[in-house]
């Protein structure tokens with residue numbers, strides 16, 4: 001389909017081709033893709049504009065930690081504002097629009113604001129618009145701000161249903177640590193609930209080629225079966241969003257695009273957080289350019305969706321933990337130049353990012 | 369103080385933005401000041417500013433245990449209005465609204481006071497009668513007010529639920545056109561910058577731990593940075609007023625509760641005013657950045673924990689989606705709690721604390737952001753002259769002894 005897809009890789013179903021649009025342009029992806037992975041597979045680099053300067057932005061992470069790829073999405077005559085492209089699973093006929101860009105993210109007229117960027121330094125609005133009166137400027141500023149547009153339509157059935165539940169131990173995060181903790185607690189006789197916000201358990205395990213002699217899929221399936229046999233319950237597509245008084249944990253269970261999520265009030269006696277880690281953005285000039293991604297994001301796009309985010313990459317990290325991740329990408333066909341941020345001059349690096357991105361497709365970073 | 373202006377922005381832009389300096393100085397505290405203000409929220413900073421500006425007392429320290437505006441000033445939903453019922457309150461709050469109207473220019477700092485209108489909904493004929501009563505009171509008190517039909521309400525806020533199957537159909541409303549919102553951080557920072565320029569020392573990360581008293585008079589404070597003395601002291605510490613009072617050896621008729629607020633992801637403009645629906649216990653506006661800002665009632669149990677509980681969140685947010693069904697597809701971005709200082713009559717306490725040399729300004733509870741300019745102005749008057757300004761006299765602590773309460777709880781019905 002495209003040079004960004006890697007055969008055999010990913011949790012996608014290549015037999016089911018899905019058609020969708022982004023900013024009016026038609027693309028295809030596969031069942032199991034997110035909007036973001038499908039766009040990356042199609043080589044789409046600019047997916048958004050920054051809030052204030054309207055600088056071009058690309059997909060940067062693979063899951064909830066994505067700051068850029070935010071779309072208004074319409075499906076079955078239902079439009080939802082500000083959907084995160086990295087957590088919105090692709091469906092046939094989806095129509096995605098970039099937000100706060102006109103007419104499109106690729107060609108945004110409001111990018112003229114960037115030319116005068118020295119005038120819009122941090123907090124500039126506290127220093128002006130006072131004379132003759134703030135009310136003269138406010139309407140224009142309000143229209144420039146804000147991300148997605150909210151349609152005035154009221155969807156009658158967009159109503160959350162609610163569940164009240166109890167357990168002894170709630171495990172948040174279904175990666176290796178969460179699965180192990182949940183199994184151990186269930187084996188010890190606890191009533192255990194394991195929640196994960198992805199569609200399936202596994203967390204970062206899909207990046208591994210094998211787990212205890214099995215493929216990650218087989219290992220996860222085996223653990224899940226044993227866990228459920230011991231009485232454990234699994235909730236996927238479910239995010240724990242808060243711990244309230246008396247250890248009541250709020251859970252929100254995604255019901256699919258266009259349906260209101262379900263709210264769970266889970267009362268528990270023990271909470272185990274096994275929510276893994278995310279890469280932190282490295283600070284260097286121009287680190288927001290399209291093509292600059294987190295290393296974790298690049299690995300996830302490969303492992304879950306079979307998407308290689310670039311053919312030639314600079315991998316930048318300030319620790320040795322990037323090595324294995326980079327090796328996985330290399331094995332999938334990425335040619336990699338390693339840079340250790342502890343030796344690199346970030347100032348020089350920043351100014352050469354633009355050049356680097358001309359020579360390489362992407363720059364991946366890992367920072368602890 | 370180098371003035372802020374569009375011209376300055378252009379000049380700085382042309383020269384690489386190298387000329388900006390910190391908005392306020394960060395001095396080390398001296399051992400003695402003419403006046404000490406405890407609490408670096410809006411009220412404390414405004415007090416310091418007006419001490420310097422109105423009373424030429426600029427040897428002042430503002431002592432803040434955390435960062436400026438880290439209390440309720442940085443946690444509130446920024447509704448500004450003066451639609452109160454009793455003449456004393458109307459006079460006080462409208463004085464504040466008037467100061468707000470000129471504040472950006474007074475401080476040379478854009479506090480973005482946006483007079484987009486404060487709209488209170490009614491849902492029935494009896495509701496409408498109560499609204500008319502409020503409208504009449506406001507008019508008698510000289511405050512702008514308009515009584516609206518459902519059609520007029522719809523014109524202001526078309527997103528409201530006007531469907532025939534609405535659980536609480538909208539009957540009409542009362543509007544205060546001069547009401548609106550302001551930018552909360554800007555109010556704190558603007559006062560801080562202007563006060564600092566007049567010579568006020570702003571001391572952050574410095575906690576008042578006890579009071580120094582000599583011959584029955586309060587002459588200073590022990591802080592985490594050592595003792596600091598002054599001729600006169602004023603405290604504006606909102607939810608922690610009772611804690612401070614205990615240190616000073618007196619009691620306040622105040623109960624502290626958590627009040628929560630919520631902000632959604634940024635969206636293009638959909639709300640035009642500040643809308644309050646007493647039937648749902650929810651009010652909302654939209655910030656200039658695009659987030660829906662909403663709030664509701666107090667958490668049910670007294671607390672000093674700056675975090676919220678779930679039942680109140682559910683009440684407020686289900687109220688929001690009843691009011692604006694089309695907005696239930698919008699996701700929440702952040703929510704938080706602040707500790708508010710509630711008095712038995714829901715009116716503030718301004719005046720002598722009972723301990724010589726120490727004045728208090730507190731009890732603003734759920735609605736003191738709108739009163740920051742007035743609170744600071746009146747507290748400065750007290751500290752400088754030792755006696756009440758006409759406007760603050762009715763709000764003296766002694767009203768809880770004499771029984772002259774100003775019971776606004778019944779008239780407002782909801783915090784904001």
Ligand SMILES: Cc1cc2nc3c(=O)[nH]c(=O)nc-3n(C[C@H](O)[C@H](O)[C@H](O)COP(=O)(O)OP(=O)(O)OC[C@H]3O[C@@H](n4cnc5c(N)ncnc54)[C@H](O)[C@@H]3O)c2cc1C
Pocket residue numbers: 406407408409410411412431432433434435436437438439440441442443444445446447448574575576577604605606607608612627628629663704705706707708732733734735736737738739783784
């Ligand atoms: C969620 C919420 C929504 C609100 N909405 C509105 C609204 O829409 N409109 C409105 O008008 N009002 C509203 N309010 C009320 C309003 O925020 C407050 O009344 C107002 O900000 C009080 O200002 P302040 O300066 O007195 O207190 P604060 O801003 O709380 O400042 C007090 C300061 O004192 C400091 N302090 C405390 N103890 C010490 C110590 N021992 N030593 C040194 N420093 C100390 C604290 O750190 C704090 O910074 C709301 C409040 C909350 C919590």
